[in-house]
Amino acid sequence: MRVTLRDVAEQAGVSVATVSRALRRPEMVSQEAREKILEISARLGYQPARNGPEMPHGTTGVLGVIVPDLLNPFYPALLKGAQSRAREHGVQLLLADAEEAPDGELPLVETLASQVDGILLCSSRMTDASLEEAAELTRLCLVNRYHPELTSVSADALSGVRRAVRHLAALGHRRIGYVGGPRPSRSDAERRLALDEVGTDLDVEIVDVGHYRPSIEGGSTAGEAVLLHELRAVMVYNDVMALGLIAGLRTFGFEVPGDISVVGWDDIEFAPVASPALSTVRVSRHRMGAVGIDALLAADNAVTQQKLETHFVPRDSTSRASRPAVRS
Numbered sequence: 001m002r003v004t005l006r007d008v009a010e011q012a013g014v015s016v017a018t019v020s021r022a023l024r025r026p027e028m029v030s031q032e033a034r035e036k037i038l039e040i041s042a043r044l045g046y047q048p049a050r051n052g053p054e055m056p057h058g059t060t061g062v063l064g065v066i067v068p069d070l071l072n073p074f075y076p077a078l079l080k081g082a083q084s085r086a087r088e089h090g091v092q093l094l095l096a097d098a099e100e101a102p103d104g105e106l107p108l109v110e111t112l113a114s115q116v117d118g119i120l121l122c123s124s125r126m127t128d129a130s131l132e133e134a135a136e137l138t139r140l141c142l143v144n145r146y147h148p149e150l151t152s153v154s155a156d157a158l159s160g161v162r163r164a165v166r167h168l169a170a171l172g173h174r175r176i177g178y179v180g181g182p183r184p185s186r187s188d189a190e191r192r193l194a195l196d197e198v199g200t201d202l203d204v205e206i207v208d209v210g211h212y213r214p215s216i217e218g219g220s221t222a223g224e225a226v227l228l229h230e231l232r233a234v235m236v237y238n239d240v241m242a243l244g245l246i247a248g249l250r251t252f253g254f255e256v257p258g259d260i261s262v263v264g265w266d267d268i269e270f271a272p273v274a275s276p277a278l279s280t281v282r283v284s285r286h287r288m289g290a291v292g293i294d295a296l297l298a299a300d301n302a303v304t305q306q307k308l309e310t311h312f313v314p315r316d317s318t319s320r321a322s323r324p325a326v327r328s
Contacts, residue, residue, distance in 0.1 A: 003046045005110050005137070011040045016110065020136045062092045063296055064112040064119035064138075066105060070097045072214065073240060073268040074285065075122065078143065081289030082120060089297055091117075100213075102184055106130050113137035118296040120289070121145070125184040141295045143288060145186050152305045153292045157187070160281035160310030161194035162201075164235060164263050167279070167314055169202050172321035173233035173261065177207040179222045179245060181214045181237035188237055191265075195235070207231060212241060219244025220251075227252060232260055232321050239264035239271050239280055246274075246317070257319035267313055276316035284308050 009016045014033065022029045022037040029037075040046075065082060067075045079095070086093050094116055098105045102125035112119055118139035124131065131147050134140060142152040168176055178195055181188040188211070199206040209225050212218035219241030226234055226245065236242035242264030246256045256262050256276060264271060267282035288308060295304055 003044045004107075005046075006107065007044060008037065008041050008046050011044065012037050016106070016133050016137070060115060060117050061090070062094050062116045063293065064094045064096065064109075064116040065122065066096045066098055066108050066112070066119060066124075067122045068098045068125070069100050069214075070095075072238075073270060074238060074266050074283075077269075077285035078122065078289040081286035082293050083289075084286075085290035085293040089293065091293075091297070100182075102126055106134055109134040109137055109140075120292045120296060123185070123187065125182065125186075139296060139301065141292045143292050146190075146305065148305075149303060151295045151303050153288050153295060154305075154307055155187075155283045155288070155310050156307040157190040157194040157310070158197070160265070160283075160312060161191060161235075162198045163310075163312035164279075164281055165195070165198045165202060165204060167312055168233045168235075168261060168263065168318065169204050171233075171261065171318060173204070174321075175205045175207055175231060175233070177209045177226055177229055177231040177234040179209045179219065179226065179234055179236040179241060180211045181218075181241070183211045185214075185237075191235075191237070209234065212237070214238055214241060216240055216244035216247070219246075220248035223248030223252060226260065227254065233263075233318070234260065235263045235265070237265060239266045239268045239278060242278055242280070242317075243270065243274055246276075246278075257317050258322075261318040261321075263312075263318060271313075272315065274317075279315045279318040280313055282311045282313050284310075 005016050005019050009019045019037055022034045026034050083093055096108050098108060105124055105126050120141050120143055123144040128147060135150055140150055142150055144154050146152050146154055195206045207229050209222055212222050222245055236245055242262050246262055254260055264278050264280035267280045271278040271280050
């Protein structure tokens, strides 16, 4: 089994970032720490891969992309945008799936870092400290995640939330529920803050329905909580969950939008052909992928943070507030 930077770090009692600095930028660590790390690296037989992280950027012609779940329909359009732009730059992409495991992301970065010139890290749920460790291994561009010291491309939550809530308020909905995504999700946290701000501005009560897995099953599970809160309008963390919620509500005998209006987020390819067609907030996923690749390949390696505007797309899953969602 290949010895990794993490193996060396565990033996030395230091962070992966410190090991990386000792091997790539020895002037950044103390002589004592450097000698200890070099001794342990030799004893364990650590061998950086060809064109590894100690090599300068721009030597492999390959960029990495890490997504949390390849089955999530949010990512194909993003990957298409990234692939198209990478082809224009004459580089290849290497794709990895973190399988919705936040503690699996840093090991993936460690594995890919020796094979690529940079990594597009999508919707990361790593802690800030882990992101900083990852950034020591290779150049990063965060997608759907923000860190003040790292390059990022994200969707502007406030613009989409404001348009969606304004739409529901115009239909007479004064209480709007939010079916949230995973608790570690920074996108979820940003939307909650945006909902609080917009709800106050428009005098609309925002009801927290809870955190759920970002899947069909997660959305379906949220159906009971939506009904217990006696809500007639909800915004959902993503379109996949929104479609699951609609199916879950039907099992209780409730119809969308007749009883409850539902708004999703992302505008995935299935949204306009669902039954009913899903009202949702459109995120420019193709552009997000392309902008991320441009940021990774920027000649000056400058840290930039870009927010792409979001747009509300009204369809058939929202209607006027007409009667309470209650069954006798």
